Amino acid sequence: MKALIVGSGGREHALAWAFRRSSMVDGLWAAPGNPGIADLAECVDLDTTQSDLVASWATEQGIDLVVVGPEAPLVAGLVDACEARGVAAFGPRAAAARLEGSKAWMKEVLDRAGVPTARYAAFSTGDEEAAFGFLDTLPGLYVVKTDGLAAGKGVVVTESLAEARDAVRSYLSGEAFGEAGTSLVIEEGLSGPELSLLVLTDGERAIPLAPAQDFKRIGDGDAGPNTGGMGAYSPVPIVGDDIVGEVMTRAVEPTLATLRDLDAPYRGVLYAGLMLTAEGPKILEYNVRFGDPEAQVVIPRLASDLAAHCLEVASGRLETPPAWRPEACVTVVMASEGYPVQPRTGDPIEGVDDARALGDDVLIFHAGTQREGDKLVTAGGRVLNVTATGGSLAAARARAYEAVNCISWPGMQFRTDIAGAATGERA
Ligand SMILES: Nc1ncnc2c1ncn2[C@@H]1O[C@H](COP(=O)(O)OP(=O)(O)O)[C@@H](O)[C@H]1O
Numbered sequence: 001m002k003a004l005i006v007g008s009g010g011r012e013h014a015l016a017w018a019f020r021r022s023s024m025v026d027g028l029w030a031a032p033g034n035p036g037i038a039d040l041a042e043c044v045d046l047d048t049t050q051s052d053l054v055a056s057w058a059t060e061q062g063i064d065l066v067v068v069g070p071e072a073p074l075v076a077g078l079v080d081a082c083e084a085r086g087v088a089a090f091g092p093r094a095a096a097a098r099l100e101g102s103k104a105w106m107k108e109v110l111d112r113a114g115v116p117t118a119r120y121a122a123f124s125t126g127d128e129e130a131a132f133g134f135l136d137t138l139p140g141l142y143v144v145k146t147d148g149l150a151a152g153k154g155v156v157v158t159e160s161l162a163e164a165r166d167a168v169r170s171y172l173s174g175e176a177f178g179e180a181g182t183s184l185v186i187e188e189g190l191s192g193p194e195l196s197l198l199v200l201t202d203g204e205r206a207i208p209l210a211p212a213q214d215f216k217r218i219g220d221g222d223a224g225p226n227t228g229g230m231g232a233y234s235p236v237p238i239v240g241d242d243i244v245g246e247v248m249t250r251a252v253e254p255t256l257a258t259l260r261d262l263d264a265p266y267r268g269v270l271y272a273g274l275m276l277t278a279e280g281p282k283i284l285e286y287n288v289r290f291g292d293p294e295a296q297v298v299i300p301r302l303a304s305d306l307a308a309h310c311l312e313v314a315s316g317r318l319e320t321p322p323a324w325r326p327e328a329c330v331t332v333v334m335a336s337e338g339y340p341v342q343p344r345t346g347d348p349i350e351g352v353d354d355a356r357a358l359g360d361d362v363l364i365f366h367a368g369t370q371r372e373g374d375k376l377v378t379a380g381g382r383v384l385n386v387t388a389t390g391g392s393l394a395a396a397r398a399r400a401y402e403a404v405n406c407i408s409w410p411g412m413q414f415r416t417d418i419a420g421a422a423t424g425e426r427a
């Protein structure tokens with residue numbers, strides 16, 4: 001089949017890597033792709049915010065399957081546009097992608113499905129006083145979230161009522177996040193370890209993928225501001241089949257049933273963000289696509305054909321359970337100077353070929369790079385996802401850092417404690 005991967009980050013590079021290895025795939029394109037993906041697929045410079053443009057390009061090109069990486073085109077209806085032209089697409093239609101596009105709607109779906117989640121109320125511009133009133137009913141940890149997409153930056157978790165009120169004010173006025181914040185959700189704060197679970201589903205049948213753990217903060221020991229994610233590992237020793245089973249029966253399956261009732265059946269990969277509270281797992285949010293960088297550690301562990309799984313899902317017939325390699329996988333995100341506040345771009349990157357030359361167990365996924373002549377330079381906040389597999393988490397972790405140490409550019413940042421606690425090497 002001919003496949004098109006939509007997106008330009010490390011997640012899409014991992015998708016392209018798996019599709020390139022599939023015996024089913026004999027033509028591979030990416031829009032817009034990146035310099036790493038360009039080694040595996042033909043990159044096409046399409047504006048992926050224009051669903052109709054991408055869908056009509058796919059039709060003309062004879063694409064059999066479109067795989068959508070990021071949330072924005074899903075929320076904008078790219079899958080609907082492809083399907084309207086008879087092109088199969090992996091990912092939810094807009095009606096179901098709203099789970100990520102509107103946190104208020106997601107909370108309504110959770111309540112309707114009876115899924116455990118934090119107590120909440122939703123407010124819009126004009127409701128400021130009511131929002132302050134709701135904050136007063138919460139026991140002391142306040143969570144304020146933009147309703148709309150905010151690239152992982154729209155959530156404030158604080159013990160300070162004043163700070164929570166400030167967030168409400170700046171969101172509702174449009175000052176902080178524009179339209180995305182003029183509706184918001186306020187939640188009670190929960191506590192406990194966090195977990196993400198990715199689930200493949202055709203709307204009816206749902207199969208969990210191997211659990212992965214990501215690292216959100218910029219600095220070692222979870223210091224500093226939140227980022228898109230600074231690393232990940234899989235498998236996750238503390239997440240057993242019992243927890244996965246409980247999340248499937250108490251959260252994922254009721255959610256999928258409710259979405260079917262609402263005429264918004266969900267197809268694709270559903271990403272459940274959870275907190276393991278003293279009262280059991282509770283859903284913090286759903287994302288409607290593979291996590292980035294979780295995908296970069298889950299996909300290399302897949303022994304079965306990802307393209308075949310995606311095609312089954314997209315055609316509404318998920319039958320084959322994924323098979324897993326026994327190896328563990330660790331990815332370390334290398335970021336540019338200034339990330340996440342103001343990433344500097346244009347720094348020349350050295351050593352990627354040396355890192356790759358370590359062996360087939362090392363994979364360098366590009367996230368924010370650009371070619372300038374024969375040089376590779378930084379072009380975003382998260383630049384490279386340096387990934388390695390190994391016979392154990394400790395071996396994969398050691399190998400990933402060996403590869404990281406081959407690579408450099410001025411001002412580069414990375415965490416040194418990815419998978420450290422899980423391997424007993426770092427607290
Ligand atoms: N109710 C909550 N209680 C405590 N922490 C929360 C709560 N909701 C979210 N968080 C924290 O904020 C982070 C971001 O929230 P999330 O709902 O995942 O939004 P997004 O990923 O869109 O920014 C979570 O990973 C979690 O650390």
Ligand SMILES: [Mg+2]
Binds near residue numbers: 273285
């Ligand atoms: Mg999240």
